[in-house]
Amino acid sequence: MTMQETQLAPRSRAGRDLGEPIVLIEGVEKRFGDNHVLKDVSITVRQGEVVVICGRSGSGKSTLLRCIDHLETIDGGTIRAAGHLMGMREKNGKRVPLKDAEIARQQRDLGMVFQNFNLFPHISVIENITLGPVRIQKRPKAEAREEARALLARVGLPDKENAYPRQLSGGQQQRVAIARALAMKPKVMLFDEPTSALDPEMISEVLDVMVDLSRQGMTMIVVTHEMGFARAAADRVILMHDGRIVEEADPETFFTKPESEHTRLFLSKILSH
Amino acid sequence: MNWSWEFFFSYLTNGMMLRGAWTTVWLSVVSMILGLGLGVLAAMMKMYGNRALRWVAEFYIWLFRGTPVLIQLVIIYTGLPQIGIRLTVIESAILGLALNEGAYLAEIIRSGIMSVDKGQTDASRAIGMTWRQRMWLVILPQAARTIIPPLGNQFNGMLKTTSLASVISMEELMRSAQMLAQIEFRVLESYTCAAAWYLALVSIWGMIQVRIEAHYEKPFGPAAAVSPEAKKELRKAVEEGGTAA
Ligand SMILES: Nc1ncnc2c1ncn2[C@@H]1O[C@H](COP(=O)(O)OP(=O)(O)OP(=O)(O)O)[C@@H](O)[C@H]1O
Numbered sequence: 001m002t003m004q005e006t007q008l009a010p011r012s013r014a015g016r017d018l019g020e021p022i023v024l025i026e027g028v029e030k031r032f033g034d035n036h037v038l039k040d041v042s043i044t045v046r047q048g049e050v051v052v053i054c055g056r057s058g059s060g061k062s063t064l065l066r067c068i069d070h071l072e073t074i075d076g077g078t079i080r081a082a083g084h085l086m087g088m089r090e091k092n093g094k095r096v097p098l099k100d101a102e103i104a105r106q107q108r109d110l111g112m113v114f115q116n117f118n119l120f121p122h123i124s125v126i127e128n129i130t131l132g133p134v135r136i137q138k139r140p141k142a143e144a145r146e147e148a149r150a151l152l153a154r155v156g157l158p159d160k161e162n163a164y165p166r167q168l169s170g171g172q173q174q175r176v177a178i179a180r181a182l183a184m185k186p187k188v189m190l191f192d193e194p195t196s197a198l199d200p201e202m203i204s205e206v207l208d209v210m211v212d213l214s215r216q217g218m219t220m221i222v223v224t225h226e227m228g229f230a231r232a233a234a235d236r237v238i239l240m241h242d243g244r245i246v247e248e249a250d251p252e253t254f255f256t257k258p259e260s261e262h263t264r265l266f267l268s269k270i271l272s273h
Numbered sequence: 274m275n276w277s278w279e280f281f282f283s284y285l286t287n288g289m290m291l292r293g294a295w296t297t298v299w300l301s302v303v304s305m306i307l308g309l310g311l312g313v314l315a316a317m318m319k320m321y322g323n324r325a326l327r328w329v330a331e332f333y334i335w336l337f338r339g340t341p342v343l344i345q346l347v348i349i350y351t352g353l354p355q356i357g358i359r360l361t362v363i364e365s366a367i368l369g370l371a372l373n374e375g376a377y378l379a380e381i382i383r384s385g386i387m388s389v390d391k392g393q394t395d396a397s398r399a400i401g402m403t404w405r406q407r408m409w410l411v412i413l414p415q416a417a418r419t420i421i422p423p424l425g426n427q428f429n430g431m432l433k434t435t436s437l438a439s440v441i442s443m444e445e446l447m448r449s450a451q452m453l454a455q456i457e458f459r460v461l462e463s464y465t466c467a468a469a470w471y472l473a474l475v476s477i478w479g480m481i482q483v484r485i486e487a488h489y490e491k492p493f494g495p496a497a498a499v500s501p502e503a504k505k506e507l508r509k510a511v512e513e514g515g516t517a518a
Pocket residue numbers: 032035037055056057058059060061062063064
């Protein structure tokens with residue numbers, strides 16, 4: 001493991017009451033041609049909950065996150081997130097696919113952070129963050145910039161507003177990407193291996209921001225192999241194997257007495273690094 | 274020998290020739306801009322349209338890249354009136370040149386768009402951009418980088434291709450040279466003069482192009498590749514090295 005666990009104090013769960021379910025994934029199926037990537041996946045995430053998803057390469061973690069944000073369409077089941085039936089509309093009991101603009105509106109309530117940051121390289125850091133609020137939400141520019149500065153301070157980059165993405169380190173870029181997602185005031189944040197493209201010394205600066213975010217009550221679904229983060233911040237850890245959920249438990253149980261053979265194998269591999 | 278420098282130089286600044294040169298410039302610019310619009314449209318239809326739109330775009334590209342501009346111009350100006358579509362010389366010239374250019378630009382634009390990293394699409398969708406917002410705010414500004422150099426070459430070609438519009442009596446450089454040649458029968462001088470003008474226009478464009486490309490070749494953002502912190506560290510390292518020595 002690359003992160004020093006001592007940096008992250010264990011999360012106090014006392015007095016934290018989880019809210020209503022905010023992400024409801026039911027019986028989701030996804031195929032890429034003949035490749036059956038998600039098989040009957042169901043997960044419920046409550047408001048303020050932090051769920052960590054792990055599993056070996058190709059087990060379908062990214063695909064699941066992309067389906068939640070409707071970056072991929074699903075072949076079966078339903079996904080409700082932030083009050084939306086993703087990609088669909090119910091009409092007389094039937095499901096009708098939504099149009100582009102309506103899907104975009106749903107996606108605004110979910111934030112996503114990618115492994116490769118995917119910042120917009122042609123505009124400055126502050127423009128990356130204000131692009132959504134100003135051009136999509138049509139909020140006043142001055143107000144959006146002020147909020148963007150506050151977000152930059154929050155992710156520890158108060159002096160980088162005029163830099164361009166290429167001038168930043170990976171860890172800095174990822175923190176800007178988090179700020180960019182937060183600027184849309186999402187109800188749920190999805191993270192797809194946010195630290196796996198980073199040099200070891202930069203991993204903790206990103207994880208610190210994420211732990212902070214979880215403490216402020218953000219609902220988060222995080223695909224990561226940073227088990228230190230799972231211990232410190234997760235309410236639940238899920239293991240995916242070959243398109244299915246094979247383990248779903250609180251961190252304590254997940255790490256100490258997992259039920260699935262796959263989990264034991266996974267943990268022994270990852271902890272022996 | 275019957276070459277007259279006197280005629281040649283007088284033609285260079287002859288009013289008709291100057292008007293012709295000016296016409297060549299604006300005709301190229303207008304046709305290019307319209308062609309660019311058509312090219313973007315065709316590229317979008319081909320990449321993102323439904324089957325019908327894709328088919329229309331493919332047919333358009335196939336048709337206009339597969340036939341000579343000369344025939345396109347003649348059909349538009351002298352052929353279409355037969356079926357009741359009457360366009361002026363200027364309209365025909367612009368339409369023909371723009372349609373032809375658009376077909377070529379469509380392919381250039383398409384490859385430019387495809388060169389933008391797929392993660393950019395993901396990121397812009399994830400913050401809730403519609404297709405149109407994504408195109409305007411994220412994809413096209415980045416695709417422009419790849420598109421601009423070949424676009425410059427296309428404009429170079431356009432400056433010369435406009436000479437074909439002389440056959441439908443568009444009074445650009447070529448046509449001016451033809452008319453001058455008919456006045457005093459100084460054929461060699463008048464066409465050489467037109468050729469000199471084309472060379473001048475293309476060379477001027479070449480200089481502009483170099484500047485534009487230099488601007489777009491730079492990575493996004495300000496030129497300082499070394500961050501101030503890195504510079505400071507470097508200075509410190511040098512100083513420390515100095516005292517150690
Ligand atoms: N766009 C796509 N087209 C076709 N197949 C895909 C696509 N995206 C993913 N797949 C396939 O789906 C399966 C699951 O991929 P996915 O990226 O979800 O795995 P993952 O668990 O995120 O793996 P990793 O840890 O390597 O990121 C893989 O077999 C992959 O090849």
